[in-house]
Amino acid sequence: MEGIDHLADERNKAEFDVEDMKIVWAGSRHAFEVSDRIARLVASDPVFEKSNRARLSRKELFKSTLRKCAHAFKRIIELRLNEEEAGRLRHFIDQPAYVDLHWGMFVPAIKGQGTEEQQKKWLSLANKMQIIGCYAQTELGHGSNVQGLETTATFDPKTDEFVIHTPTQTASKWWPGGLGKVSTHAVVYARLITNGKDYGIHGFIVQLRSLEDHSPLPNITVGDIGTKMGNGAYNSMDNGFLMFDHVRIPRDQMLMRLSKVTREGEYVPSDVPKQLVYGTMVYVRQTIVADASNALSRAVCIATRYSAVRRQFGAHNGGIETQVIDYKTQQNRLFPLLASAYAFRFVGEWLKWLYTDVTERLAASDFATLPEAHACTAGLKSLTTTATADGIEECRKLCGGHGYLWCSGLPELFAVYVPACTYEGDNVVLQLQVARFLMKTVAQLGSGKVPVGTTAYMGRAAHLLQCRSGVQKAEDWLNPDAVLEAFEARALRMAVTCAKNLSKFENQEQGFQELLADLVEAAIAHCQLIVVSKFIAKLEQDIGGKGVKKQLNNLCYIYALYLLHKHLGDFLSTNCITPKQASLANDQLRSLYTQVRPNAVALVDAFNYTDHYLNSVLGRYDGNVYPKLFEEAWKDPLNDSVVPDGYHEYLRPVLKQQLRTARL
Numbered sequence: 001m002e003g004i005d006h007l008a009d010e011r012n013k014a015e016f017d018v019e020d021m022k023i024v025w026a027g028s029r030h031a032f033e034v035s036d037r038i039a040r041l042v043a044s045d046p047v048f049e050k051s052n053r054a055r056l057s058r059k060e061l062f063k064s065t066l067r068k069c070a071h072a073f074k075r076i077i078e079l080r081l082n083e084e085e086a087g088r089l090r091h092f093i094d095q096p097a098y099v100d101l102h103w104g105m106f107v108p109a110i111k112g113q114g115t116e117e118q119q120k121k122w123l124s125l126a127n128k129m130q131i132i133g134c135y136a137q138t139e140l141g142h143g144s145n146v147q148g149l150e151t152t153a154t155f156d157p158k159t160d161e162f163v164i165h166t167p168t169q170t171a172s173k174w175w176p177g178g179l180g181k182v183s184t185h186a187v188v189y190a191r192l193i194t195n196g197k198d199y200g201i202h203g204f205i206v207q208l209r210s211l212e213d214h215s216p217l218p219n220i221t222v223g224d225i226g227t228k229m230g231n232g233a234y235n236s237m238d239n240g241f242l243m244f245d246h247v248r249i250p251r252d253q254m255l256m257r258l259s260k261v262t263r264e265g266e267y268v269p270s271d272v273p274k275q276l277v278y279g280t281m282v283y284v285r286q287t288i289v290a291d292a293s294n295a296l297s298r299a300v301c302i303a304t305r306y307s308a309v310r311r312q313f314g315a316h317n318g319g320i321e322t323q324v325i326d327y328k329t330q331q332n333r334l335f336p337l338l339a340s341a342y343a344f345r346f347v348g349e350w351l352k353w354l355y356t357d358v359t360e361r362l363a364a365s366d367f368a369t370l371p372e373a374h375a376c377t378a379g380l381k382s383l384t385t386t387a388t389a390d391g392i393e394e395c396r397k398l399c400g401g402h403g404y405l406w407c408s409g410l411p412e413l414f415a416v417y418v419p420a421c422t423y424e425g426d427n428v429v430l431q432l433q434v435a436r437f438l439m440k441t442v443a444q445l446g447s448g449k450v451p452v453g454t455t456a457y458m459g460r461a462a463h464l465l466q467c468r469s470g471v472q473k474a475e476d477w478l479n480p481d482a483v484l485e486a487f488e489a490r491a492l493r494m495a496v497t498c499a500k501n502l503s504k505f506e507n508q509e510q511g512f513q514e515l516l517a518d519l520v521e522a523a524i525a526h527c528q529l530i531v532v533s534k535f536i537a538k539l540e541q542d543i544g545g546k547g548v549k550k551q552l553n554n555l556c557y558i559y560a561l562y563l564l565h566k567h568l569g570d571f572l573s574t575n576c577i578t579p580k581q582a583s584l585a586n587d588q589l590r591s592l593y594t595q596v597r598p599n600a601v602a603l604v605d606a607f608n609y610t611d612h613y614l615n616s617v618l619g620r621y622d623g624n625v626y627p628k629l630f631e632e633a634w635k636d637p638l639n640d641s642v643v644p645d646g647y648h649e650y651l652r653p654v655l656k657q658q659l660r661t662a663r664l
């Protein structure tokens with residue numbers, strides 16, 4: 001059956017041009033061409049083989065990761081790949097590794113917080129990977145509460161050095177990726193103490209290991225924190241622990257672009273917002289949002305193809321059974337995830353723009369949009385990673401029993417992805433940042449300060465607090481104004497209710513703590529509005545290609561109406577819509593599922609994933625699932641022998657015992 005396209009019928013049904021959709025998905029023709037070329041390069045290189053990852057021991061997996069990274073770096077140099085191409089290479093190699101933290105956090109931290117001189121010195125080494133760095137912020141006792149970190153950096157004016165010290169066990173650095181076994185250097189976050197005064201958290205470049213033999217430098221204790229969830233998965237990463245016993249570093253290894261310590265030990269505070277010390281996290285949160293659509297689309301691609309291949313029930317007299325994708329329950333679980341993958345793609349594009357915009361403004365000393373950039377990156381990181389992790393698990397269930405097999409690609413994808421809900425800020429903690437931002441914005445309503453950007457809708461409070469949806473028939477839910485008004489009214493009303501409840505407390509902080517759960521819900525409503533509005537904004541762009549816009553339109557309204565259905569309690573209790581209008585939204589949703597159904601396989605083909613990248617028997621492009629499941633089963637080490645190891649010691653005696661007992 002090799003070579004037959006089992007999904008050909010599905011592909012023939014498509015009502016749009018897949019090649020055009022590929023360009024929209026990639027962001028541009030150029031981005032598509034780069035991705036396509038690099039994906040093929042990775043797929044054809046035996047060093048990047050990954051189908052056996054589950055069967056490797058941790059040590060073997062880690063060594064193979066080092067090999068892949070070294071080979072990747074060699075190829076980058078040989079092929080003179082630029083930054084974009086190198087990024088795609090890392091993406092398609094698809095194995096978490098120290099390089100993520102080196103390029104993704106260590107280098108950006110130096111760029112964002114180092115002086116020009118520091119950048120010149122350290123980036124020239126880091127860019128050639130003559131040093132390898134990580135981002136050592138989290139400690140055993142504190143992760144979310146950055147202000148609670150305990151590691152100290154005490155200035156010693158006698159020697160012009162900082163003394164980096166771990167005062168307690170809970171102050172040990174714990175979690176940084178790339179720290180455990182690889183990094184030679186780290187950006188370490190510690191409390192800066194000079195002249196006996198604690199000035200709070202600052203970043204310092206600290207060498208950890210010898211550049212000669214890789215052994216830890218004196219007074220440094222460092223190692224790997226241990227095996228994490230799942231086979232393969234994030235275990236290719238050496239998340240580490242680190243303790244300092246009065247380790248001395250020169251003063252000029254404090255990252256001094258923001259605040260400084262002079263030779264005399266005087267602390268010179270930053271003339272820009274001190275929150276810029278958190279800048280690396282804002283940057284990475286933005287990349288995590290962009291990446292959510294990759295992980296979700298991958299799971300959705302597997303579940304959609306398999307749902308078209310898999311048949312259950314519906315046959316009479318031995319006839320052909322129903323494809324499970326034709327069940328409305330399957331569509332109601334799968335198509336909103338397909339729509340979410342596209343929605344997150346577009347909101348990711350927008351967030352990248354927002355990040356670039358705020359960076360340019362900061363360079364021109366305009367800090368006005370920093371709080372919004374922080375709220376958007378934090379909130380969208382939280383929203384998209386939660387939905388993606390849940391979505392991957394839902395895709396596993398959508399694939400029935402076979403989804404539970406490692407070779408479906410879904411268990412590992414889930415295990416590797418789910419920590420995104422925790423790293424770069426726990427998702428609840430991040431939504432609470434959004435909630436604080438919203439409460440401030442609501443408090444300023446009526447003060448003359450006009451809300452802008454993603455909170456601009458709050459400026460229309462007079463209308464949004466009292467409006468009633470005008471939807472009268474199902475098709476009215478395809479009107480962008482109707483959808484936006486419902487989402488805006490819901491978000492505003494939830495935020496205003498929180499603010500009102502907050503005002504009943506004498507102590508605002510106490511009130512905030514009491515209302516945490518409601519505040520998180522209000523923040524989520526605001527973030528969902530952002531995603532819906534950016535999808536609608538995308539549709540207003542000039543999108544070419546046969547039938548492409550129609551499909552995107554369908555997906556946009558599936559995303560919005562599914563959210564409406566899922567959070568119906570919010571929409572009804574805030575009186576934004578009536579039960580009748582909710583029921584019409586459901587009717588429209590079912591109709592949209594019917595329209596998407598013939599296009600579903602083509603819509604996931606538009607992701608342009610190679611079989612290597614998907615690494616899934618169920619998601620194979622050709623749909624040839626069953627023979628390949630057998631092939632995979634035969635590869636399992638348990639099937640190396642017909643009689644298992646241990647038979648003579650542990651099985652035979654039991655069986656013989658049973659025989660004797662049976663004879664008695």
Ligand SMILES: CCCCCCCCCCCCCCCCCCC/C=C/C(=O)SCCNC(=O)CCNC(=O)[C@H](O)C(C)(C)COP(=O)(O)OP(=O)(O)OC[C@H]1O[C@@H](n2cnc3c(N)ncnc32)[C@H](O)[C@@H]1OP(=O)(O)O
Pocket residue numbers: 069070072073086087089090099100101103104105135137138143144145146147177275276278279281282284287370371374422423424425426429433436
């Ligand atoms: C060989 C091949 C090579 C190929 C090349 C390959 C290229 C590869 C590239 C790969 C790229 C991949 C990159 C992705 C890697 C992903 C891996 C992830 C690994 C994980 C890393 C981490 O987890 S690092 C640690 C992250 N930690 C956190 O996120 C901690 C969470 N906590 C906080 O952020 C904060 O403490 C807080 C937000 C919870 C705030 O706490 P608190 O209430 O105490 O506030 P503060 O007093 O500190 O501040 C209050 C004030 O500041 C505002 N604010 C807070 N944060 C920010 C911010 N970030 N920006 C701006 N403003 C901020 C806050 O709103 C308050 O404002 P007010 O106005 O005063 O209210």
Ligand SMILES: Cc1cc2nc3c(=O)[nH]c(=O)nc-3n(C[C@H](O)[C@H](O)[C@H](O)COP(=O)(O)OP(=O)(O)OC[C@H]3O[C@@H](n4cnc5c(N)ncnc54)[C@H](O)[C@@H]3O)c2cc1C
Pocket residue numbers: 101135136137138141142143144145174175176177234239419422423424425426427428429432516
């Ligand atoms: C795979 C992985 C990789 C990582 N890589 C790095 C790295 O490279 N560098 C680095 O420095 N760190 C890294 N981390 C650490 C990561 O950033 C932290 O784990 C994360 O910030 C969460 O902090 P925590 O572990 O202290 O969680 P906690 O804050 O202890 O969270 C525990 C629970 O408490 C709740 N909670 C906490 N505070 C509040 C609050 N104020 N209000 C309400 N609820 C609250 C949370 O919602 C959560 O349910 C990594 C973590 C993981 C899992």
